[in-house]
Amino acid sequence: MNPRDHLRLVYEANPLSFIVEQAGGRGSDGKSRILSLQPVKLHQRLPLFLGSLEDIEELESYGDVQQKVNPGYEV
DSSP states (O other), rough: EEEEEEOOOIIHHHHHHHHHTTTTTEEESSBGGGGGGOOTTTEEEEEEEEEEEHHHHHHTTTTOOOOOOOOOOOO
């Protein structure tokens, strides 16, 4: 789990989410399924939560669990 915008969607979050979903789990950014997100830019970063389907559904039920980053933080 990583609540900060840390992992890149195209190169890290999508492949990991694909593997987890093939094993019966789910990948999420805290609000929605990773594999349903369309990249806005090539190196787009986002939080990543991986786990069982039930655990991720419970996590998403809490609302916005993404950590707010520093206003000057840009990677």
